Amino acid sequence: MSYQPPQSILEVLQKIEYEEALPAGDPRYVESEVARGSEKTFSRLAKKFGWDPASNAFFAPSEKHVLFFGHIGSGKTTELRRYAAKLNASKRFYVVEVDVLTKLDRNNLAYSEALMAMAESLLERLQGDGYSLTEHDLTPLRDWFSKAVKSQSDSQELSAEIKAGIGAGGGIPGLVKLFTSFTAGFKTGSQRKVEWREEIRKRFTTLAAAFNELIRAAEAALKAQGRAERIVFLVDGTDKMRGEDTQQFFVQDAEQLLAVEALAIYTAPLHLKYDGRLGGKLDADLVLPMMKLQNQDGTRWDAGWDTLQKLLLRRVDRSVFEVGAAGDLQIARLVEHCGGHPRELLRLLRLCCEFADDLIDAAAVSRAIQQLAADYRRFLRPDDYVLLCQLDRLSAHGGNDERAQELLHRLALMEYNDGSWRRSHPVVRTLDGYKIASST
Amino acid sequence: MTDKSPQIEQARLVAAQSLPPDCADDFQRLSKSLVYGPDFQWLLVDAPDEVLRRQVMAGLERVLRVAKLSSSSLPLSDRIDDVAELERRLGEHARRQQVIHVIGRPGWFTAQRWDVFNVRRERIAAEVRARLVFWLDAEAIELASRGAPDLWAWRSGVYSFLPVGPTQTTAPLAPQPVLLEGSGPALAPAEMNARRARADEIRAWLATEPLLPLRAEPIKELGYLLRELGNDAAEMTYWQTLALPFFEQMGDAESRALALGKIAELLARRGDGDAALALLRSELLPLFEQTGNHRSRALALGQIADILTTQGHAAEALRIRREEQIPLLERLGALRERAIALGGVADALAQQAHLFDALTVRRDDELPAYERIDDTRGMALANFKIAGLLAAMGRVEEALALFRELLAAPEQLSGPTLDAARSQRQALITARLTARSTPPPSPPSA
Numbered sequence: 001m002s003y004q005p006p007q008s009i010l011e012v013l014q015k016i017e018y019e020e021a022l023p024a025g026d027p028r029y030v031e032s033e034v035a036r037g038s039e040k041t042f043s044r045l046a047k048k049f050g051w052d053p054a055s056n057a058f059f060a061p062s063e064k065h066v067l068f069f070g071h072i073g074s075g076k077t078t079e080l081r082r083y084a085a086k087l088n089a090s091k092r093f094y095v096v097e098v099d100v101l102t103k104l105d106r107n108n109l110a111y112s113e114a115l116m117a118m119a120e121s122l123l124e125r126l127q128g129d130g131y132s133l134t135e136h137d138l139t140p141l142r143d144w145f146s147k148a149v150k151s152q153s154d155s156q157e158l159s160a161e162i163k164a165g166i167g168a169g170g171g172i173p174g175l176v177k178l179f180t181s182f183t184a185g186f187k188t189g190s191q192r193k194v195e196w197r198e199e200i201r202k203r204f205t206t207l208a209a210a211f212n213e214l215i216r217a218a219e220a221a222l223k224a225q226g227r228a229e230r231i232v233f234l235v236d237g238t239d240k241m242r243g244e245d246t247q248q249f250f251v252q253d254a255e256q257l258l259a260v261e262a263l264a265i266y267t268a269p270l271h272l273k274y275d276g277r278l279g280g281k282l283d284a285d286l287v288l289p290m291m292k293l294q295n296q297d298g299t300r301w302d303a304g305w306d307t308l309q310k311l312l313l314r315r316v317d318r319s320v321f322e323v324g325a326a327g328d329l330q331i332a333r334l335v336e337h338c339g340g341h342p343r344e345l346l347r348l349l350r351l352c353c354e355f356a357d358d359l360i361d362a363a364a365v366s367r368a369i370q371q372l373a374a375d376y377r378r379f380l381r382p383d384d385y386v387l388l389c390q391l392d393r394l395s396a397h398g399g400n401d402e403r404a405q406e407l408l409h410r411l412a413l414m415e416y417n418d419g420s421w422r423r424s425h426p427v428v429r430t431l432d433g434y435k436i437a438s439s440t
Numbered sequence: 441m442t443d444k445s446p447q448i449e450q451a452r453l454v455a456a457q458s459l460p461p462d463c464a465d466d467f468q469r470l471s472k473s474l475v476y477g478p479d480f481q482w483l484l485v486d487a488p489d490e491v492l493r494r495q496v497m498a499g500l501e502r503v504l505r506v507a508k509l510s511s512s513s514l515p516l517s518d519r520i521d522d523v524a525e526l527e528r529r530l531g532e533h534a535r536r537q538q539v540i541h542v543i544g545r546p547g548w549f550t551a552q553r554w555d556v557f558n559v560r561r562e563r564i565a566a567e568v569r570a571r572l573v574f575w576l577d578a579e580a581i582e583l584a585s586r587g588a589p590d591l592w593a594w595r596s597g598v599y600s601f602l603p604v605g606p607t608q609t610t611a612p613l614a615p616q617p618v619l620l621e622g623s624g625p626a627l628a629p630a631e632m633n634a635r636r637a638r639a640d641e642i643r644a645w646l647a648t649e650p651l652l653p654l655r656a657e658p659i660k661e662l663g664y665l666l667r668e669l670g671n672d673a674a675e676m677t678y679w680q681t682l683a684l685p686f687f688e689q690m691g692d693a694e695s696r697a698l699a700l701g702k703i704a705e706l707l708a709r710r711g712d713g714d715a716a717l718a719l720l721r722s723e724l725l726p727l728f729e730q731t732g733n734h735r736s737r738a739l740a741l742g743q744i745a746d747i748l749t750t751q752g753h754a755a756e757a758l759r760i761r762r763e764e765q766i767p768l769l770e771r772l773g774a775l776r777e778r779a780i781a782l783g784g785v786a787d788a789l790a791q792q793a794h795l796f797d798a799l800t801v802r803r804d805d806e807l808p809a810y811e812r813i814d815d816t817r818g819m820a821l822a823n824f825k826i827a828g829l830l831a832a833m834g835r836v837e838e839a840l841a842l843f844r845e846l847l848a849a850p851e852q853l854s855g856p857t858l859d860a861a862r863s864q865r866q867a868l869i870t871a872r873l874t875a876r877s878t879p880p881p882s883p884p885s886a
Binding site: 015016343351357371375411432433 | 477559582586590633866
């Protein structure tokens, strides 16, 4: 059955969810590579993992940890799901998605829990797909847990949980139960979390080695069945950690992540790329660009307009706008004022639905733009406007100081083409503060 | 719910009518999202004025009742120590309610608490499946937008209910028009900058400690400038720490009363209605009685009645209007103030759901009172209110005719009232069309 976008304003309003990442195959998905100028992003990612999609040549590195940057709400998760589908389809890779937001406590997340969640997700995926590993393959991890439990003599409750996990049975299902009880404990108990972090820190080398053995065994099993040659971990949600945890995870503890001999991709907040502390340990040059409406030289980028219009019209039926050129004009105004950011486009659409009665007309669009601009006015300071004007006047990149990073983080400033140039959010340019700054 | 219900649309319209005109648009947006939007939403409301917030919440409650959506309030009191406790209580409320109003308290949401709320947001969204309406002030919202950008990006909507100068029935406390005029039309940025510069200039001059008598006029001018700049906090600081002590030092009783009246007005606007009432009753009324300033006393009574009405104490407000304020204004021959007070009577009656009585007062008392003094803007505003009452009573055609008449002479209405009249007329037309397209209920079988 063909997909029908919502045909009434109230239906649109009911169905808009900003946080929803689209699963592969969702009819609302619109291909955006050309619009973003990111046709090569997937290819670059694949090559980092040793695969050339064009020639199907393949030679994977022993380990590669890639950060995937992007604006908040720019579609990182949606795009990664598409990438995962392509990597899976290549038969070169077996992609294991790890959503740290659902598995762990984002409030306080460290490499130790992330590593456990990666192992758990791998075992769950193998179990779900019907693969089995020998007890020999699983023994190193099981042994690590047994020794850890013995050394945790003070934590009787946790020991009991883990012991129950160990006693749950052999094979992958038994180990999955063990990990599940472990990560559940990590999610809820702060004292246990501290104790186990310390335990993992003390015995990390053994744990990493055990995990690596598990990965190698799983890859051998997958290869034997012609399914894939390497496992790729897609760790999502790590772009949403709190500030200090982000630094700890990607900067201070980068060595621990690198101890896992795997191919992995982590979502990361855009500002991390520019604060200069990453230090080259992790691969940090992959950015999901915004869809652009113009090129750096100011010429119109039709692909961006077309894609965003399609994206909009998958969320709202064309009949909700006025017929003919009048409606087309309002659609174009919405696209223009989102600056190429999908969530901002949806936010404008929602505002239109709040303002409009039955049809989204020029008045509703104008008020939606004003309202979204008012949201930005709440936090922009006079010197922010001055900086935005300065950056808008530059044809190239204007440098990275803390203020520019903050504006990027808050979407007042948008970055295009892998970060090579930037422009202020179009709704910000409608504000008096911007106009005053630009006239001086 | 994805189909419009005539009953709900009618309820939204009526509730919007009961609010100050500036609030109608955001009320319509907020009520629409609550009724028709997704089950989970995080809605931020900038509503620093407690009185106005209660008015808006009361209006929403009426709409939600018609829409059959249950709601509850969760004030951020001292008993909620941290965000973990807030999350726990949200979970409890969400088991029974579809809409949860979290009533903020100035200073509760610090940057650190927003940070903690941010990291819990996915869990809250997963486990608290309700429309969460956070009633905050601009400061708290700014903290969220600056300190937690990804949380800010998660917002479903932001709405503002801000009082703009005295309400229709709130009159100045003392004859000092230069200080007490409404804020008027919004100033252009250049004008705002000029006023800021002048305010800075006056402050700098006052810092040189000039002779006391020389300070009076600049101090008054500074108050006027701050009022125009619309910064309530700065204005409150000015009245409390500069103007009031100065007038006391100078022995200027009239100006001191003016300062106290302004402080009461600002207290009410920032949501501290009880403190405002206490100041008016314990300080100002006795002062005006003592000095024999009957006019100011009458206006202070009107201010008290306004606050009581918006606090939901309509009966007491009516008593003050009818037994104290209006007779006093009649004795003084204050015709315009009497007309305004009659509007206050109608507001209180409408709040008690005595719509017919409210309509009678508007038509038979208030309108003639404005006609008598040839106040065309007052008449237009009264007619705007009458149209709203007619709509609320289901007399749609009469309401539409009156809106048409009002919109034919738009210069008589202020900008926000004009916008409200346009949107309410449009909503009425839509509701009428929707009602016509809805088939009538089947007759009961014999």
